[in-house]
Amino acid sequence: MRIRPERVAERIKREAADILENQLRDPRVSGMVSVTDVEVTQDLSFARIFVSVLESAAPADEVIQALHKAAPFVRRQLAARLELREMPEIRFVRDDSMERGARVDYLLKKIAEGEAIPDEDEGS
Numbered sequence: 001m002r003i004r005p006e007r008v009a010e011r012i013k014r015e016a017a018d019i020l021e022n023q024l025r026d027p028r029v030s031g032m033v034s035v036t037d038v039e040v041t042q043d044l045s046f047a048r049i050f051v052s053v054l055e056s057a058a059p060a061d062e063v064i065q066a067l068h069k070a071a072p073f074v075r076r077q078l079a080a081r082l083e084l085r086e087m088p089e090i091r092f093v094r095d096d097s098m099e100r101g102a103r104v105d106y107l108l109k110k111i112a113e114g115e116a117i118p119d120e121d122e123g124s
Contacts, residue, residue: 009038009047011082012090016049019077020067028066036095040088047088050095060094067092 017035032054040047051067053060067074071090079087110117 005040005042005044008044008082008084008088009040012040012047012049012078012088013038015078015081016074016090019074020051023077024070024074026066026070028062029070033063033067036097044084044086044088047090048093049090050093052095052098054098064092064094 013035016038020029020033020035034052035049036052037050038047039050051064053063068091071092075087075090078090107117
């Protein structure tokens with residue numbers, strides 16, 4: 001019987017979110033960090049965990065670096081919870097889709113109000 005990568009990805013997503021919220025004690029990560037998606041290779045050897053970082057006390061790049069350093073701890077915790085024969089290697093990837101979505105929403109509101117939209121080169 002073959003374990004489906006989608007099911008494993010969903011379990012990793014749920015458990016990784018719980019580990020980051022309740023067990024990781026790094027102050028750089030103790031903010032608004034949420035697991036948005038997980039992609040697992042077909043052979044279950046590698047998993048990319050996408051995280052969204054809302055700016056808190058630490059900049060997003062520092063939070064991602066802290067997650068990279070915490071990856072072995074998170075992997076051990078996941079292995080104990082998931083009880084897979086072999087736990088995939090994990091990597092944390094920043095997911096900025098929420099920030100891009102907020103930017104699109106802001107631009108659409110500006111257009112609806114009839115205001116001028118600054119060029120990317122000038123304003124932001």
